[in-house]
Amino acid sequence: MSEHEQDRNAVISRVLEERKHQPGALLPILHGIQDVLGYIPREAIAQIAQALNLSRAEIHGVVSFYHHFRTSPPGRHTVYLCRAESCQSMGANQLVEHAKAKLGVDFHETTRDGAFTLEPIYCLGNCACSPAMMIDEEVYGRVTPKRFEEVVRTVKEAA
Amino acid sequence: MSVTIYVPRDSSALSVGAEAVAGAIAVEAARRNSDVILVRNGSRGLYWLEPMVEIETAQGRVAYGPVAMKDVASLFDADFLHGGRHVLCIGPTEKIPYLQKQERLTFARVGITDPLSLADYAVHGGWKGLRAALAMDGATAVKQVTDSGLRGRGGAAFPAGIKWKTVLDTSADQKYVVCNADEGDSGTYSDRMIMEGDPYVLIEGMAIAGIAVGATQGYIYVRSEYPHSCQVLAEAIALAKAGGYLGPDVLGSGKAFELEVRKGAGAYICGEETSLLESLEGKRGMVRFKPPLPAIAGLFGKPTVINNVITLASVPTIFANGAAHYRDFGMGRSRGTLPIQLAGNLKYCGLVEKAFGVTLRELLYDYGGGSASGRPLRAVQIGGPLGAYLPEQQFDTPLDYEAFMAIGAMVGHGGIVAFDDTVDMAGMARYAMEFCAIESCGKCTPCRIGSTRGVEVIDHIVSGLEREKNIALLEDLCDTMLNGSLCALGGMTPFPVQSALKYFPNDFRAAPKRKVA
Numbered sequence: 140m141s142e143h144e145q146d147r148n149a150v151i152s153r154v155l156e157e158r159k160h161q162p163g164a165l166l167p168i169l170h171g172i173q174d175v176l177g178y179i180p181r182e183a184i185a186q187i188a189q190a191l192n193l194s195r196a197e198i199h200g201v202v203s204f205y206h207h208f209r210t211s212p213p214g215r216h217t218v219y220l221c222r223a224e225s226c227q228s229m230g231a232n233q234l235v236e237h238a239k240a241k242l243g244v245d246f247h248e249t250t251r252d253g254a255f256t257l258e259p260i261y262c263l264g265n266c267a268c269s270p271a272m273m274i275d276e277e278v279y280g281r282v283t284p285k286r287f288e289e290v291v292r293t294v295k296e297a298a
Numbered sequence: 299m300s301v302t303i304y305v306p307r308d309s310s311a312l313s314v315g316a317e318a319v320a321g322a323i324a325v326e327a328a329r330r331n332s333d334v335i336l337v338r339n340g341s342r343g344l345y346w347l348e349p350m351v352e353i354e355t356a357q358g359r360v361a362y363g364p365v366a367m368k369d370v371a372s373l374f375d376a377d378f379l380h381g382g383r384h385v386l387c388i389g390p391t392e393k394i395p396y397l398q399k400q401e402r403l404t405f406a407r408v409g410i411t412d413p414l415s416l417a418d419y420a421v422h423g424g425w426k427g428l429r430a431a432l433a434m435d436g437a438t439a440v441k442q443v444t445d446s447g448l449r450g451r452g453g454a455a456f457p458a459g460i461k462w463k464t465v466l467d468t469s470a471d472q473k474y475v476v477c478n479a480d481e482g483d484s485g486t487y488s489d490r491m492i493m494e495g496d497p498y499v500l501i502e503g504m505a506i507a508g509i510a511v512g513a514t515q516g517y518i519y520v521r522s523e524y525p526h527s528c529q530v531l532a533e534a535i536a537l538a539k540a541g542g543y544l545g546p547d548v549l550g551s552g553k554a555f556e557l558e559v560r561k562g563a564g565a566y567i568c569g570e571e572t573s574l575l576e577s578l579e580g581k582r583g584m585v586r587f588k589p590p591l592p593a594i595a596g597l598f599g600k601p602t603v604i605n606n607v608i609t610l611a612s613v614p615t616i617f618a619n620g621a622a623h624y625r626d627f628g629m630g631r632s633r634g635t636l637p638i639q640l641a642g643n644l645k646y647c648g649l650v651e652k653a654f655g656v657t658l659r660e661l662l663y664d665y666g667g668g669s670a671s672g673r674p675l676r677a678v679q680i681g682g683p684l685g686a687y688l689p690e691q692q693f694d695t696p697l698d699y700e701a702f703m704a705i706g707a708m709v710g711h712g713g714i715v716a717f718d719d720t721v722d723m724a725g726m727a728r729y730a731m732e733f734c735a736i737e738s739c740g741k742c743t744p745c746r747i748g749s750t751r752g753v754e755v756i757d758h759i760v761s762g763l764e765r766e767k768n769i770a771l772l773e774d775l776c777d778t779m780l781n782g783s784l785c786a787l788g789g790m791t792p793f794p795v796q797s798a799l800k801y802f803p804n805d806f807r808a809a810p811k812r813k814v815a
Contacts, residue, residue: 165580
């Protein structure tokens with residue numbers, strides 16, 4: 140087992156130990172793992188299934204149902220562009236096209252340098268400052284194509 | 299003497315630079331040896347002015363906005379610490395017309411207090427409702443809610459008192475209170491504002507619900523799209539617990555109420571109450587058949603009060619000021635106030651809490667100031683992605699659950715999204731179907747398959763393929779979804795589609811496209 144795999148398994152075991160006893164533990168467990176690792180590794184599914192006495196199919200069913208959970212590692216930063224109505228009314232569709240062109244990726248893809256994964260999101264509750272986006276857990280409002288480029292550059296340089 | 303400065307920590311304010319402004323103020327104050335106390339409040343909801351900085355002066359608070367980092371030095375130069383004149387000065391906050399004309403009950407404290415200060419909350423009337431509830435028996439407490447006329451502020455507008463009474467009257471070894479904070483309707487942000495700007499009002503409302511119906515455990519199921527809300531709530535719950543407002547012995551009453559935050563995972567359907575309960579139980583968020591109602595067999599099969607954020611946050615004022623006080627606001631069977639959220643293409647987007655009865659036109663023009671783009675407003679969507687699109691001729695409809703129902707629309711969560719005349723309504727109808735296809739839980743056929751077919755049929759109509767036949771097909775499909783779906787997602791997706799088709803038929807014609815002037 141590589142060092143990386145050992146670390147990963149340690150995270151999964153620790154999260155399971157901490158959270159498996161709460162009622163309805165599956166979502167908190169999945170959040171716990173993804174918060175640290177950035178995704179839900181395939182190996183985790185078997186371990187969770189065993190800890191909760193559920194089938195692997197059931198765990199897989201839950202992981203694949205929710206948009207937030209992913210089964211492959213994302214880029215260093217995740218850019219969520221809001222596609223909902225309020226943002227559309229203020230130019231979100233053009234912003235989406237601009238972002239895709241600038242990053243050179245479609246939704247659910249990661250830039251070649253591994254810096255950004257682009258995801259759609261449906262409402263950040265920032266509708267009074269549309270169009271909106273979120274990078275990792277920071278929300279940005281009144282995003283113009285120019286501001287998008289500035290923010291993306293700043294985030295990349297800060298890393 | 300030290301001067302108190304308020305800079306919001308609300309995520310919308312942060313999204314336009316409030317953090318940098320707060321930082322710059324702290325640095326500048328230190329550099330000038332000014333004695334200031336920086337309070338990170340919620341937002342007043344005047345979002346076109348965010349980041350809005352307020353200064354506590356002898357004459358009350360004075361507002362400045364929108365403040366950018368680069369303005370900070372000049373604000374100090376203009377002696378803004380004493381309400382000095384500056385190009386960004388708005389004047390006394392309480393005199394801003396947008397705020398003055400409002401009737402804020404649920405939002406009474408938002409933007410005024412430090413969201414996490416228990417002392418501030420108490421000074422501004424907090425916990426009065428909970429103390430009142432603790433002095434009542436369950437039946438009396440539930441009757442307060444019934445008498446107030448409060449209806450669920452989520453979508454269905456079901457009377458809250460009836461729901462609570464069902465839970466109270468159902469005997470069980472364990473009951474729950476669940477707060478639905480996963481309502482992801484575009485154009486609605488009042489939940490987020492409450493959770494970030496006055497979390498204790500939600501906590502108090504839930505504690506009252508628990509005490510009233512005999513539930514000892516509560517859960518707040520928050521959207522994962524609101525990371526700031528999750529964080530503020532977790533801190534607020536810990537502080538409320540330490541202060542004795544939550545826990546095994548609420549305010550020394552011998553009654554228990556525990557509260558926990560649970561994070562959702564980006565599924566719109568989990569804003570539907572039974573899907574939310576499935577998700578809380580650790581499953582896919584798939585809709586349950588009703589009956590049994592959640593009030594009888596809800597979370598983990600136990601009787602459960604499930605209400606949304608605004609419903610629960612409206613409860614403390616009802617208990618603090620009496621059911622009659624609340625009921626006296628509003629019209630017809632729509633009682634009390636509604637936090638309305640203006641969004642989209644408007645000049646002055648923000649939160650407006652008013653008694654029911656205010657008209658759309660007043661909201662769009664008197665408050666909203668018309669379109670942000672300067673072009674004519676053409677369509678307005680109300681009540682989220684499942685709400686109808688209304689044209690100008692409907693703008694005089696008063697905000698009232700029944701009046702809206704009468705024109706095939708819904709008040710829903712009170713979110714209003716405005717579009718100017720560049721909007722392509724066939725595109726918006728297509729988006730409604732597409733959104734339903736992405737977010738359908740898949741349990742029932744009309745929603746799961748109808749939404750995908752709906753996208754195709756609209757594409758056919760717009761491309762001019764057997765147009766009349768396909769319009770008839772789309773209408774038939776909408777009818778099937780409306781009447782055959784298990785829950786509101788499939789059952790209401792036809793509303794935006796049908797209304798777009800009805801009021802904006804020309805947008806569905808094949809090219810040449812409608813010309814934009």
